[in-house]
Amino acid sequence: MQNDAQKKISALEEENRKLKERINSVVDSPYLRHSLDKLVLKISLRREEIVKLEFGKSIQEFQGSLFEIKELIRRYAPVVGVDPDSARISATEALQNIIEHGDGPFAEFMLEINNSFSNPYLKMSFKHEVAPGKKYTLTDMNKNALKGDITSETFDFESARGRGEFIMKELSDERRILNGVEVLPDGRKIHYFQRILINYKHSDGARAETSFDEIREEIGRLDNEDVVCYFHLDHKKSKLRNLTVAIPKTREEIVKKILTDAGFELVHKDTYYRCLFLSFVPENDKNIENLDKLFQKIRKKVETEAET
Template sequence: ELKKKLSKLEYDNKILQDELLAVEKSPYLPKTLARLHYSVTLRRDEILKNEFGASINEKQGSLYEIKNQLRKYAPLIGLDPDIARITVTEAIQNIIEHGHGSYAHIEMEINNLATNPYMKMSFKHEMKPGQQYTLTQIEENAKKGDINSEYFDFEDARGRGEFLMKELTDERQIINGVELDDNGEKIHYFKRILINYRDPKGPRMETSFDEIREEIDRLDTDDVVCYFHTDHKQARLNSITVITNKSEDHRVRKIMEEAGFSLSHRDTYSRTLFSSYKPLKDVTREEIEHLFVKIRKLVQAEVEYKHGNVEF
């Protein structure tokens, strides 16, 4: 009787293992899957109220299946499933715990048609008006999670999470944007994008500014625009794209050229300019941050001018 029970348990365990690893072990899906898109919106406030800090069965929690979805599909393009799960765990934990608003939006995209297949994960939540969470702030927090940093803080969970996301992803993008809700009201949001490639040293996906263009379309005609996009190739700065109102063109170009950059490409969109600059020398992260501060001050001066507070 005991042998029968053991045999049944072994059989049930094998069936369960086969189900869990069906996608990872499939000889067909890596060749047949072209694209995959997974999207979910969670009631962030409910998770905070009922799950965070409570003793619950993790497998019944709101986040368990999402983490497993990313873990399940990562091997199809040659990614480590455990690294994928750790990354998404830290990112979800971050937006639930430190975000704002009632909802959290999570998306995963797998592109198996690209020359270098990739998994793109995005995590989005509402921000209080006037607040931003910039890449500079993220880098500062990541130092608190780096055991080799003088700023290391063992008890800083957010720092640990930021450090892990930085170390475990090939490419990061940060968007502080604006969208319209169902009532036409402007909602400020923060969006974190994490990308992992089959070959971390291989070609990267082309930068798309479609989301920023959509942002610009949502703004009022008298709103002032200021976006920065940095592009790195194998840890080296490749270019910086500055997006501002056309009226800022000459002043921004002067700042960039004085800092050792050369204009390489320019696109006009609506009332804005997308100007890409190539560095003519090695540039440190501190120098880039200083550059952004100067341009932000320039743009802020235009904001003050539009409100009639200063001469411009």
């Protein structure tokens, strides 16, 4: 009887050992850190189905729609030297956010592992539809993050709301956001919000240049009469490092004057179709909360393009 029990225990221990090997296969691999150059994965989720069937229900976590995504991030983060638990926690908060607060039937997730860059990084992108006219800015994000910061006057002891923004802010080396418009195959235009979280192997090391390929694709899909006006903020923690605007060519001088008068220096210009990408760096520290007023001023000038 004792021998049978011992055999069962040994079998369970062996099964547990093999399970741990599979779970830790990436981090323990002597090959992947050297051989894996880039990994890009894109997943489209039926957001409304997840809300209806999973949120607020008692389900096994490993059977949930988001479990494999979070586990994939945890498994591959060590390849580029990023802490797997921090990356998984950031992804968990962002995924919960886009499913719970998103609008419309879909939500998209994209994972990028870049081991060829001088400072390897893990990049996660979260995208969902929003109601027309709605937006969520960096200012909004930072205000909400303060609700989860115990050192802030706006910390809310009574409510856990806002903790997610604080966690993502603290655990990410870089955050980017995009409020855009996408044209679907059926011709319907939707407004969307996209959050990008990046973690580098060396948090104080080199930063990857922002890619505007996605915005270029959007501009290519728009009608000629549609007015283009995009803003991109590149920052470390809460400090603004770079501002890029995508605008019609005819509004170049007007926008340049607005931004130079506001204390920005033009450092790069790129032409695409009938649009320009103008990149600026702040000449001194900027109060991010006041940037919205600046953007509203630029939008007002750019939108006159539709009237001329």
